[in-house]
Amino acid sequence: MMPRSSSVKTDRVWNIFMYYLERFRGVLLFYGILLGVLGPLLVLVQFWAGKEANADFQSLLIWGIPLAVALVMPLLIFGYVNNRQALDVFHAAPIRRETFYMGGYLAGLSIVMLPLIVFGGLSVLAQYYCFEDGRQALFQLLNTAISAFSSYSLMVFVIINCGTMFESIVYYLALNVGYPVLIYALFSLLQQHTYGYQQTENLLQKALFSISPYYLLTQDSSWNHLQLFLILVPLVSGIILAVFGKHLYRQRKSEAAGQSFAYQPLFFVGAVMAALSAGIGFLTFSSSMGSINVGMVLVANLIGILAYAILDTIRNRGFRKVWRTAVTALCIAAGASGIMMLTAFTGAFGYENRIPALEQISQVQISLPLSLSDDNSYSYSSTGKITLETPESIALVLAFHQAMVDEKKPIRQYQVGEPGRYVTIDRNDTKMLKLIGKYDRYSFDDGRYAQSEYGRGGSVRLTYHLKDGSTLARYYSNYPFVLTKPLSRLLQTEEFRSKYYDGLLQSFSAESGLLEINSTIFNGYMTEEMDRSQVSQLQDAIRQDIEKRSDDFLLSPDSVPVYQLSMRVWKEDGYWGYTADSYIVYEGDGNTLALLRQWEALPELRTDIFEGTIAGYIPREKRDVIMNYPKRDAGIFYHAGGFALMGSPQDPYYSDINQEPDCYEPLFVTLTEEQYAALMEMITPIRLTETGGDVVIVGGINYLVLPQYTEDVRALILSASTRDNRS
Template sequence: MPSKTLSFNRAIFTQNVRSVGWVGLVHLLVLCFALPLQILMVYTSERRPYYETYWKNVFSVSHEFQVLIMFTIPVLLAIFIFRYLHVKLSADYIHSLPFRRETLFFNHLLFSILVLLLPIVITAIILLFLQSALELDFFLSAYGIACWIGTTFLIELLVFFASVFIGMVTGMSVLQGVLFYIMLVFPAGITVLVAMNIQYFLYGFSAEYYLNHNIERIVPLFRSFELAHRPLTWTEIAAYLVLIVVFFALSLWIYKKRDIETAGQAISFRSLRPIFKYGVAFCFMLVGGLHFGETQSDFAWIVFGYVTASALGYFIAEMILEKTWRVFRKWKGYLYFVISMLVIGILLKIDIIGYEKRLPSLAEIERVYFSEDIYYFDEDIHIDDSEYVSPKPFFATKENMKNIYLLHQQIIKDKELVKQTTLNSRSVVFGYELKDGSKIVRSYVIPFEKYKSFYKPIVESKEYKQIHYPLLKKQDVSGLDKITIQPNNEWAETTFITDKKQMAEFVAVLKSELEHETAEQIFDGRNPWGHIELVWDGNERMAVTWNKSYTRLDEWLKLKGFEKARTTADDIDYAIVIPNKEGKPFHEFIDEELKNHKDAIKITDKQQLEECLWQAGTNDEIPTYVIGFYDADNPTAQIETFDEHYVPEFIRKHFE
């Protein structure tokens, strides 16, 4: 009996060739267009040298188009090879033939595997010919082409079996394609939605931490875009093979259980309809809550988003299942959903598991991560680009761990105050690596002014400065090649220091500024003069912000003749200051408004202009005062602002 079930049937194969064979032909044509034809076009064009450096392997050629092929052709094949299941007349006819369902299933699979594999193999043979005829060894090799065959076939096989599985649980071909692509991104999508919504209920929950583990790589579609520079690992290959076997087994089992009468129905099995219905309502609910949570930042609006979006999703799902819009009488099912979600929401809100107050003891902590973001927590070294390396803000000294811990405890105690404050807020992340290897992460947005006293001993510590200023760890600067000082405004010139002696002196002064920097200077609200880049032999680079609090560095630059590194009073003819009584945003101010303002004052005194330069420049969207610096050689003014803490006394007195 098994041999008859698995045996090849010529009649079924012939029928498949007639009805679905075109998919195999399209598969071959698009692969040839994406690879051999593309290679020939580049080989005969003037851009060949560019592609010779860009192409590293077969996946580098028309990579996006290859991914499109891998995730469309198998889906089309799965839809059309089992199309008869979704049309009642065809389903009745096919299943009236003297074939067991297992025989039909295995013969369809055998034909489908040939449709997927043969075009890939033929394309690979053409590539091998091109490699030998055109001497394309710089990116084509027999081994590379073999890897391409295996990887492409594996992914297409996974996509095909996943689509077949979806086709077995639905009775509509269109819905089969839609549900497949939803399922494709579902693991990453639902993870994002759940994590982002949990943070509205649990104080301190860090959604970014759980979404920062390259979650997109669990989705084959997103992972396929990386194949050009990162091939599949053996673990990924094994996982894909397991998924193929699982989808195959489930598809066969469902096919044997499936009723012919379900053709045309959205979901073939009545027992799966509640899962579909409530699953759609749940996903809609999360999307609605996330939308209002990110745009309104008010829990009442978040609840509104949950209710309206879930109701919309629930009744849309009912319409799909019933194939009519007259479904609103079935409101009781939605009521059960609301009650269930309400119970879950209340349990999260009252923090039944004690998540919000749970902290390790100081004795359990190995080291503490303390930063404004989470992105360096799980990486040994985070590389921003090919040249700069950013250190990780981990603290291991007892004093700093204690101070950070005390800050965290205070934030937990001030929960209601912190959640209600939005002005002058700052993100803070606490990550504890414990001695037993486990980790605890919490994230908050806090009113920064209230906690400056807690920050002070931390940021003034030697450990903090060595973490945030890698230059302090650099003992030998003899290999320094160049120092570039880039000002923040267009009036000043970019300054280069290349003299070895001057560079050594500059670094010594800069190190002294960093070592003696106080918390008040670190939290200085004024915009910096500019940025300093230090370049060593071998292209090692370090960047340091040139803050206005670095007065000794400013004096050294003047002494050595680099006074043009920043704008000084000598570069300015006059300045105009106006109060921002209307509370207008900074970006709305223009030259003419400053000049014609009724309360404007004009400043020409060089000493006062220099003081204005030092104190101007904040990031406040709604500034207290606005100042425009004017110079005859520049057609437009340099417009900046004053923060309340940095307004020069003579300006304050004038407007009192």
């Protein structure tokens, strides 16, 4: 057994600690002066230039220096473990290895931390006095200190595991780059190919990323529970590495110096990580444009095998063990491929098909777009979540979920963009177009899938809270129209409506706020600053209007949307944040409109549409070129306002289709006031509905042509006077 203490006076942690502090006092001094001078200087610069100025520059200098020192100090202090001659001095001395490790580790850490804490602390104080808020700087200091600690511990750990300085540096970098790449690639791959999974809502991913020392620095400097958790992960991992490093140092054989690795497991971790991140990274990148095929898998395997073989050859200092390397690399590739295949064949081990039973669910949270705005943002709040608890509502959600699972194969085919991502510009030339997404969810009317940009369009997020305390979350985007029947029924239920409206009203409650009013049909935008009483008045007006609405209003509004209201409030973090977003005000919402009119807050409407601004028409036979829309579906596309259907013809984004102007140039028509009024009678704002139809865009709002008026609308458009859209 190792004695816990010895009578030899030099065998003291303090002795070694002081020795290193003395030896590297030059580094400490230089680093301290650097932070001591730059820190206050940059705060002053920031003060003079304004709070937001030079934030990146300051971060880079002030917070980057300690990270660099945290990288260098382990090399300076523990570099001797990979130097045989130096070990003849240090390990022959009457000092236990544990003492060497602890003294060296603490001395290096002190050198990294002391100037950071002293001058970082002064910087926080300076920020506090200059800006009356030092929290952001304090949090940044905390982030940097923990990142530096974690990075320092990792570097020490790597040096003790490796046998040469070169490998120490290479594997430190490999771990810091390879690990995040692998995590990112894995989750991206999961996101791309796991039906119902969405990466952004995954806490696990953040936790895994946060093990990497530098992840903290990519996070916002703000106080919240997630941040505190993300701080804890590198802190704990740094401590674990330090303690484990001590154990390895004690066991490390001096003769390992100069060899490729003192402990082989780190090589396997590093090499396997590098191989997997190279292979899976390739697969993630290449399959982001479509589904995975055999060729991609083979190339990914080859890349992974090559990455492993290179590292193993370096470790073996030659090709002596080439066969063993090859067999190991093949096993890794086969293992990784096997797991991927198994994941694919089992639907991510049952994840994709899992639907909880009604009796298991205590409540379900649903987020779905109810907005008519272009960007599909939710109609009232940034979260847009509605929690449903009645069996009837939950059953409707389950029915929708079941329909999504049943339609998994064709939907997934669409999501990965296999069919129709390439469209024919002319008969001889195939170009790839990034197609417009705003029509997505309305083009599913016959069960076929729109060829639109992935990620846009209808999306639903379901979060089941089960009675056993667990949760089950799924996310579906670009769902086909035919599957929305349960959802459309859901919009008519009492529970949904009441909660939706409650949430909506809640989003319009604040001490004060900034109201944004957008005209939906015409161009126009205004903002209105509101005090507490005005906010209250607005809330009351909206409530009164809502109370007048019919039960099926959400499904089928009985009046025309005229304005969108959004409200922003000043957040503690120092920005205007939306509490209500794109709430639609309809013509029938008399109280709200009256209030806005009373405030003179209604935008001055530009009546361009009557004065020559145009609606657009795409010849039916050409529409497949633009939208790849089935030819047999009758439809007319109109446009008014500043956004052309395909963007500006001069937009380089659409340059590919300029080759055949007829294909993209909409037929612009000028409508008279009467024609416009007639048109508005035959179209209706787009919403979730069980019946589809053609789409018209007027003033940036999507309208469906009512099925019975398809021919009439076409006739009306064709009878209107035309003009060159370029004029």
